[in-house]
Amino acid sequence: MNSLVKSIIVLGGVSLQSVNAFTSISRSNVADISTTSLNVYGTPRKVQIIPSVLPADFGKLGADCKRLEEAGCDRVQFDVMDGNFVPNVTFGPETIRWCRKYTNMPFETQLMVSEKCTDAMLEEFVEVSKGPNGEPGVVIVHVEACTHLHRALGRIRAAGGSPSVALNPHTPAEMIENVLDLVDHVLVMTVNPGFGGQAYIPTMTEKIKKIRKWIVDRDLDVDIEVDGGIKATQETIGECAAAGANCFIAGSGLFAYDDLSEGVKELTDMALEAQGVAVGAK
């Protein structure tokens, strides 16, 4: 966003249409909005609620994925853990491949695995994460697990996936500053990865804001996703949305609702409100 627009916003009272005249908004992920005030830096991006399969019943994972699709979820996240990068083992590519039979929802695969597994299995994960007609699925590699992150992100794109990079809580945003042009999506971990049910780490809010500013100032088409302790509260989803995140991983926070679609709606509304978007617009 150029400095002229920034100063107009500082003066206040500017309609969104004027702001739009200065910014390029012809992207599919930009929200259809009608408001006169903006909480988030830059034009808000579409809010997406993305459940993690971690709390699901792994005796019938396909059926649980179907249930999430019916509840209106935008895509579903598969948390792959290898017991080495994180202190937990979840599942591998075959599980994800079989889930595709049960749902048309886009898949997102977060690789919480060490560099050895990332190097050996990256293309396999890209393949099983694809959509029902071969559409690119999001594949997230951890910056901490990729000595050659630039190359790894290129491999995802070359194999037909949508590249993304994740940062553990201690990892400074600067670690991904030089690869923002290669990704469609950045994942800021808001808990230490490995288990569900943890509490949001409030110091992550500033990291989100920093990355959001780079994305907006460099005019990049990149989503920011947050994962960990996200619930329908001002302190978690509210704070993250206002800071610039637009994709929200909900694990136990979503499965706590008996009616998942109600959970999706509550989370979405709270995020929209925090972005400064009129509730009801999506």
Added chain:
Amino acid sequence: MYHCCPGQIGPSVLDCDMADLAKEGKRALDAGASYLHLDVMDGHFVPNISFGPYVIECLRKHLPDVFFDCHMMTTHPENWVEKVAKAQGSKPGLLCYTFHYEATEPRGITQKVIDLIKANNMKVGLTLSPDTPVEALLKYGDQIDLALIMTVYPGKGGQSFIEEMMEKVRTIRAAYPDMDIEVDGGVKPKTVDMAAKAGANLIVSGSGVYKAEDMANNISIMQRSVEKYGLEIIATN
């Protein structure tokens, strides 16, 4: 010496629909399988990731009365004992924690892991990869409930049965007539006779069950082989 260990077929779920594990498990059990062999792979001990303790816990809720043999192909089997122990069945003795000698002996913790498994009320299984000599298992023979002899190099399904491993099975059976001896890797109707003649009584089969045209028939063939040759071993002793 005699061998009267019941012959049982334990399908490996690696070759089934892993998004519908409970139903797939039931399908094999209804077709005559006696237990389920659950292959946990961590991408490090073997070059593949399958599933972890939480998947086993979920499966247990659907199948409370079935014997689970958890084959831990992980670099640190000691880390998962307590988590897998959460998948106890409806009564004692329905959960076996089978770990690799190669993952513990170099670090001098094989005994520690055996003790940890027992402290968590599970049966102890010890397994050897093809290149590890049988003496490794005999060293702990008095303390284990189950010996698993790998007849392929662990990591992926669909490999060919390594016949030379039968010498290990014969040696263990001679030393421990009452022990459950399991074979895993490339075991199908065509190869099961070799395993049964050597004295194995627990047969793991993945593609031999889940990719079979007639699952019940394949299971039955393998079951009959173990019963026939197990009885013959009794007769000749």
